[in-house]
Amino acid sequence: MPDAHVASDAGDAAPAADADALAADLEAAADAVADARDRVDDVGETELRALRDALDGLDRLFDQYEADATGTGDFQSYIAFQDDLVAFVEDLDDDLPEREAFESLLDLFKKRRLSESDFAEARGRLADARDLVGRLDDLRDARAEYSEVRKRAAERADEYADEVARLERLRRLGDADLDAPTDELRDPIQRYDGAVREAFREFRSSAPARDVLGLVETARAYPLVGFDPVPDDLASFVAARDAGAEPIPQLLEYADYSPSKLDHYVGEPSALKRAVGGNRTYLDRLDAAPLTVGWPPAPADELRHRLDELVSVVARFAGEDVVAALHDVREAVRRDDYRRLRDAAVAEHELTDAEKREIEAGVGDDLAAARAAERRLRDALAEH
Structure with missing residues (x-):
């Protein structure tokens, strides 16, 4: 301490x-x-x-x-x-x-x-x-x-x-x-976080890599969303090469092929190995974490601005049910008793036994x- x-x-x-x-x-x-x-x-x-x-x-x-x-x-x-x-x-x-x-x-x-x-x-x-x-x-x-x-x-x-x-x-x-009904916050946040994780997982696994990475690049206009920028060589590769129409998992599989085998599937296999294989760590870590709210949630002033940006990004790839779940979170954050519920949530989630004794x-x-x-x-x- x-x-x-x-x-x-x-x-x-x-x-x-x-x-x-x-x-x-x-x-x-x-x-x-x-x-x-x-x-x-x-x-x-x-x-x-x-x-x-x-x-x-x-x-x-x-x-x-x-x-x-x-x-x-x-x-x-x-x-x-x-x-x-x-x-x-x-x-x-x-x-x-x-x-x-x-x-x-x-x-x-x-x-x-x-x-x-x-x-x-x-x-x-x-x-x-x-x-x-x-x-x-x-x-x-x-x-x-x-x-x-x-x-x-x-x-x-x-x-x-x-x-x-x-x-x-x-x-x-x-x-x-500590008796505050924190479930009234937890439930909509968990519903949204689960829904956006599943939607992004599906988007990442099936959509063309250039679309997924294009979304990430677009999200850079919304700094509170927090995606890491796409490496320049990877962005250039998926935008300019036919292989950019393949989903990310397929590109990662290709990157493991030998050059002679890969030559049967894509043009310029060496370019794919450099751009995809050289950025495997980035692609492996690319998930929906920047799109989630998390628990306990952030303070209201901070979270309201972030939710506005999330709506703009999530609506570009997720279904109406996910966007609706996000709007439910926005409504929960606008509650008059949000701070009381959040303080109770933070106390439940974060306080250690030593801190409780100190209090x-x-x-x-x-x-x-x-x-x-x-x-x-x-x-x-x-x-x-």
């Missing part, structure tokens, strides 16, 4: 405590971003990025020369290092933060012989500069943490929204009149808590 998942994710915390904790985490993360942003702005983001580039450039210079320019190393490397270091420092912007620390290296390295300790001291003199550059990393990390906390808060708010919907459903079904225990307090928790998190997300 969704509420169980929420509790589990929150360490079994009550919704109010869970939402408060997440909201506090979000506020803290937002404050951390603001603080990190202020520390960057105190120096300037552009200036800090330039300082980082300068430190990276100096590190590359040290890596290039340190081994050869120290001790009794290569004197030419020592001279080249001195020249490159002077050029590097002179090229730095005058307003670069900690520029003095870079300039101090010129005196530090103005010796006849360099040692590893000189390079270690040089790096130490730049520690403050590296701390300043670290503010950029702090801002990046604070933003990443804020994004993660915000994601958790949004996901938890969605979980509470799902829990609200679940509990509202239970409360509604708990109020259902008996009462869902009002849990519903109020879930609503408050969702609202707390939505407010926190809007604020930060």
Whole structure:
């Protein structure tokens, strides 16, 4: 159940405590971003990025020369290092933060012989500069943490929204009149569903494949009916080839024939094998399910629109008795007490034993808590 998942994710915390904790985490993360942003702005983001580039450039210079320019190393490397270091420092912007620390290296390295300790001291003199550059990393990390906390808060708010919907459903079904005469809905729906299944089964087994698939294509103009579209190659084959006049079961049987045997029955057997054999799964699954109402039925507003579309499709292949049965369903859905009967049908059909026990225990307090928790998190997300 969704509420169980929420509790589990929150360490079994009550919704109010869970939402408060997440909201506090979000506020803290937002404050951390603001603080990190202020520390960057105190120096300037552009200036800090330039300082980082300068430190990276100096590190590359040290890596290039340190081994050869120290001790009794290569004197030419020592001279080249001195020249490159002077050029590097002179090229730095005058307003670069900690520029003095870079300039101090010129005196530090103005010796006849360099040692590893000189390079270690040089790096130490730049520690403050590296701390300043670290503010950029702090801002990046604070933003990443804020994004993660915000994601958790949004996901938890969605979980509470799902829990609200679940509990509202239970409360509604708990109020259902289980003594309501649901047979007055069930009987016309079952009559129609059975009749349309049989009519479509007969239509599919005896009518030309191009007519059956043509009906499916026509039904695409009625999106609430819900047929899957006919694969393009199959639609083209049955429309253009003589074999399209055969019923679907016959085409499927042909697709199992060997090419030499099939050659006696249809022209271009390879085309049939590609179009029919390649779409066997689609043809095998093609049935009346998209034309049925099902039990328990959908809400009235949704079902009324769908029934209007079903009438337009069913009348194209089924007999008057099937269409009449469909009209009986339409009349049942227009009843003033349809919602009462449907709620009772859904309660009878869908409620699990656990849900029935939950309803008996009462869902009002849990519903109020879930609503408050969702609202707390939505407010926190809007604020930060």
